[in-house]
Amino acid sequence: MGPKFSNSTAVDFLIVGAGGAGGVVAKELSTNGFQVVVLEQGPYLHEDDFIHDELKTRNIYVHPTYGEPVLTNDHRKQPNTFRRSENETAQPYSSVLYGRCVGGGTVHFTGNYWRLHEVDFMERSKWGPIAGTGFSDWPITYADLEPYYTKAEWELGISGLAGASPFDPPRSKPYPLPPMPVKSSGILLERAGKKLGLHPFPAPLAVLSQPYRGRSGCQNCGFCEWFGCEWAAKSSSLASVIPMAEETGRCEIRPNSYVKRVEVDAQGRVTGAMYFDEKQNAQFQRAKAVVVCANGSETPRLLLLSDSKMFPHGLANSNGMVGKFLMFDHGTVARAIFEHPLNDYQGVQVTRIIHDFYDADPKRGFYGGGGIDARFDQYPVAYGLTGLPPGSPRWGAGYKRLLKDDFRRGMAIFTHTTSLPLESNSISLDPTLRDAWGQPAIRVTYTSHPDDLKTMQFFSGKALELLDAAGALEKWTFPIESSKGGVHLLGSCRMGNDPKTSVVNKYHQAHDVPNLFLVDGSSMVSAGRHQPTCTIQALAYRAADHMTRMAKSGSIKTSA
Amino acid sequence: MGIPHDGSRRQFLVRSATGLTSAWMLANWPAVLAAHEHAHSVADSAAPKLEFLSAAQATEIEAIASQIIPSDDTPGAREAHVVYFIDRALTTFDRDSQSAYTHGLQELQSKVQATFPGKPLFSSLSSEDQVRLLTAIEKTDFFERVRVHTIMGFFADPSYGGNFEQAGWKLIGFENQPVHQQPFGYYDAQAAKEKDK
Numbered sequence: 001m002g003p004k005f006s007n008s009t010a011v012d013f014l015i016v017g018a019g020g021a022g023g024v025v026a027k028e029l030s031t032n033g034f035q036v037v038v039l040e041q042g043p044y045l046h047e048d049d050f051i052h053d054e055l056k057t058r059n060i061y062v063h064p065t066y067g068e069p070v071l072t073n074d075h076r077k078q079p080n081t082f083r084r085s086e087n088e089t090a091q092p093y094s095s096v097l098y099g100r101c102v103g104g105g106t107v108h109f110t111g112n113y114w115r116l117h118e119v120d121f122m123e124r125s126k127w128g129p130i131a132g133t134g135f136s137d138w139p140i141t142y143a144d145l146e147p148y149y150t151k152a153e154w155e156l157g158i159s160g161l162a163g164a165s166p167f168d169p170p171r172s173k174p175y176p177l178p179p180m181p182v183k184s185s186g187i188l189l190e191r192a193g194k195k196l197g198l199h200p201f202p203a204p205l206a207v208l209s210q211p212y213r214g215r216s217g218c219q220n221c222g223f224c225e226w227f228g229c230e231w232a233a234k235s236s237s238l239a240s241v242i243p244m245a246e247e248t249g250r251c252e253i254r255p256n257s258y259v260k261r262v263e264v265d266a267q268g269r270v271t272g273a274m275y276f277d278e279k280q281n282a283q284f285q286r287a288k289a290v291v292v293c294a295n296g297s298e299t300p301r302l303l304l305l306s307d308s309k310m311f312p313h314g315l316a317n318s319n320g321m322v323g324k325f326l327m328f329d330h331g332t333v334a335r336a337i338f339e340h341p342l343n344d345y346q347g348v349q350v351t352r353i354i355h356d357f358y359d360a361d362p363k364r365g366f367y368g369g370g371g372i373d374a375r376f377d378q379y380p381v382a383y384g385l386t387g388l389p390p391g392s393p394r395w396g397a398g399y400k401r402l403l404k405d406d407f408r409r410g411m412a413i414f415t416h417t418t419s420l421p422l423e424s425n426s427i428s429l430d431p432t433l434r435d436a437w438g439q440p441a442i443r444v445t446y447t448s449h450p451d452d453l454k455t456m457q458f459f460s461g462k463a464l465e466l467l468d469a470a471g472a473l474e475k476w477t478f479p480i481e482s483s484k485g486g487v488h489l490l491g492s493c494r495m496g497n498d499p500k501t502s503v504v505n506k507y508h509q510a511h512d513v514p515n516l517f518l519v520d521g522s523s524m525v526s527a528g529r530h531q532p533t534c535t536i537q538a539l540a541y542r543a544a545d546h547m548t549r550m551a552k553s554g555s556i557k558t559s560a
Numbered sequence: 561m562g563i564p565h566d567g568s569r570r571q572f573l574v575r576s577a578t579g580l581t582s583a584w585m586l587a588n589w590p591a592v593l594a595a596h597e598h599a600h601s602v603a604d605s606a607a608p609k610l611e612f613l614s615a616a617q618a619t620e621i622e623a624i625a626s627q628i629i630p631s632d633d634t635p636g637a638r639e640a641h642v643v644y645f646i647d648r649a650l651t652t653f654d655r656d657s658q659s660a661y662t663h664g665l666q667e668l669q670s671k672v673q674a675t676f677p678g679k680p681l682f683s684s685l686s687s688e689d690q691v692r693l694l695t696a697i698e699k700t701d702f703f704e705r706v707r708v709h710t711i712m713g714f715f716a717d718p719s720y721g722g723n724f725e726q727a728g729w730k731l732i733g734f735e736n737q738p739v740h741q742q743p744f745g746y747y748d749a750q751a752a753k754e755k756d757k
Contacts, residue, residue, distance in 0.1 A: 052736050055716040184745035220740040230738065340746030345734060347744055380715035380734050385708065395628040395698070395707055396691065400636070400731075403629075407732035408745070 002246035014287030019104020022293035023237025028544030030251035042100035050228030095485035103238025160204030184342035186351030189374035192469035296489030316510035328486030334463035336472035341408035344376035368455025370417035415459035493522035623683035645713030645722025664702030
């Protein structure tokens with residue numbers, strides 16, 4: 001447990017959101033001597049709360065109307081609207097999904113922990129322009145971020161095998177922990193990949209393969225994706241950096257605190273944030289600087305909600321770029337049944353991946369690339385409802401026979417592919433719909449770029465080829481469609497050197513407001529091949545490093 | 561040292577496993593499992609009660625659920641107490657479905673009486689006639705609702721009243737445990753054997 005600060009104390013830094021990024025920034029700033037308050041809209045849960053209850057924990061993907069979302073945002077209280085283009089009136093649709101608890105999405109994530117490759121930071125220069133898109137280089141390079149990738153891997157605890165992939169970018173240190181024990185799905189992907197001349201390798205995962213820094217190693221219970229880890233073996237910010245932040249005695253994590261507005265003074269500097277406490281009472285926490293780590297949907301929303309005389313179109317939005325260039329996670333799912341039991345529900349989700357098609361290749365005739373993983377993803381309820389091959393009986397004796405035969409023999413291949421940044425894909429405020437706190441709801445405008453769809457089609461084919469080479473008895477995939485929502489919410493307050501076309505500079509400092517920083521997926525200029533948590537956390541370490549330097553040298557201009 | 565079997569059990573295990581290898585877990589596994597199973601048998605021992613459905617309605621719902629996941633050489637929806645899961649769902653997280661059930665059952669009864677004169681109830685039909693009737697209504701919202709609830713009740717955690725004695729999990733070979741060990745499946749076992757050669 002950390003300290004308690006009073007609302008009227010202007011703490012050094014106020015952080016909005018205790019997720020993957022916010023947890024890292026809180027740990028860095030507090031260990032560097034600053035007073036920090038973190039406002040988190042969700043609850044503060046612990047290992048005892050993380051139970052194997054699919055209906056309670058994972059229900060949102062089983063059926064949207066059952067149960068209470070425990071680890072993620074609740075669309076009944078926080079509805080979204082969706083439209084394909086600006087010409088349409090957005091309709092209610094649950095589009096964005098994110099972690100809503102201390103630890104954020106890192107509590108329930110799969111743990112795929114992929115660094116970006118060198119090319120991701122300069123792909124626009126390498127590939128050339130793509131008409132109608134905001135395809136751009138980053139203002140930083142892989143080399144700028146490499147030390148922070150390493151720091152993230154060692155502080156959080158990542159399992160993997162350095163040098164196992166010929167496509168991996170250079171690294172200054174190996175992984176701190178050996179890879180996770182391989183599952184049957186990993187063996188099948190490995191065999192199939194090698195047969196096809198590819199280079200499968202052990203998945204780098206944010207799960208401890210051995211005890212590490214006072215935390216238990218993974219016990220292979222199998223409840224990773226969409227569940228919290230009862231063993232604290234998943235390297236969420238909740239299990240790793242947040243306790244370190246609290247131990248400094250300078251960081252207060254304040255859960256159930258839903259931020260409504262960031263306030264500014266007459267000089268246009270932020271003074272703190274208004275938030276609703278657990279009882280829905282409005283509170284104001286003063287701070288010398290504010291760091292918004294609320295994810296790629298809530299960060300732009302909060303800026304847009306924080307309009308003022310000085311910033312009539314929303315905070316840090318003088319150029320109108322806040323919310324633009326949203327990139328959802330693209331990718332495909334293929335499923336297969338094999339002759340023998342895999343029991344793929346045991347152990348972590350993913351143990352082998354393939355990055356042979358990571359880079360875009362002009363020979364394909366379109367821009368795009370991606371990564372491939374073999375995984376388990378259907379717990380029993382989801383399996384019973386949607387796990388059987390297309391055309392299978394949906395009830396009766398035939399249905400029961402298939403249920404019995406297929407669960408232990410099934411696996412999936414997920415692919416994670418590029419998302420081009422389009423200015424028209426955005427987060428904005430819905431003009432009519434409001435959340436349970438009376439605030440304007442998130443409105444999503446999104447249409448996938450044609451090259452993104454072609455990339456998904458390409459990867460869907462690759463997944464089927466791999467399953468075929470692995471000896472699948474039966475395999476199937478799903479239609480490719482333009483995205484309507486996502487869990488990786490990227491690019492909506494992008495970083496850049498030019499204040500006319502970006503929201504933050506390369507140190508995550510808002511161009512318009514010297515004591516406001518935005519650190520989460522919203523900063524990303526391109527989406528990589530998704531699985532972005534590793535990069536978001538490396539960016540958070542780097543941003544915190546610069547904030548520390550600036551604060552210590554007195555160059556963050558705070559409110560008088 | 562005894563292992564508590566409530567919320568603190570997990571805390572105990574987390575603390576105990578810290579700094580140790582899974583060898584500790586494996587050595588202590590029988591005790592952990594015993595605690596786990598005891599907790600389940602306590603949960604299972606309370607006799608189920610109906611809160612929303614009448615006994616007559618429950619008989620009808622159970623007859624439908626038993627056609628969705630029939631009982632044969634392994635337990636089906638009936639033995640898994642799916643009807644109690646549905647009843648509890650209708651008084652807790654799915655109250656919104658109450659009227660769909662009440663109206664759906666009334667319509668079903670009218671359909672039964674119109675199609676099979678002299679038979680007042682769905683549950684009184686022969687199994688073949690039940691299947692015929694459900695096939696005729698399988699596109700309806702009512703049937704889909706009962707189908708989804710039946711499957712959920714068959715596979716959800718037994719604490720919700722269904723999946724009695726883990727009937728659903730046993731059918732598909734799913735073992736809900738805090739610990740599993742290698743080899744997990746056929747192919748990784750095979751690969752490990754080849755590696756040892």
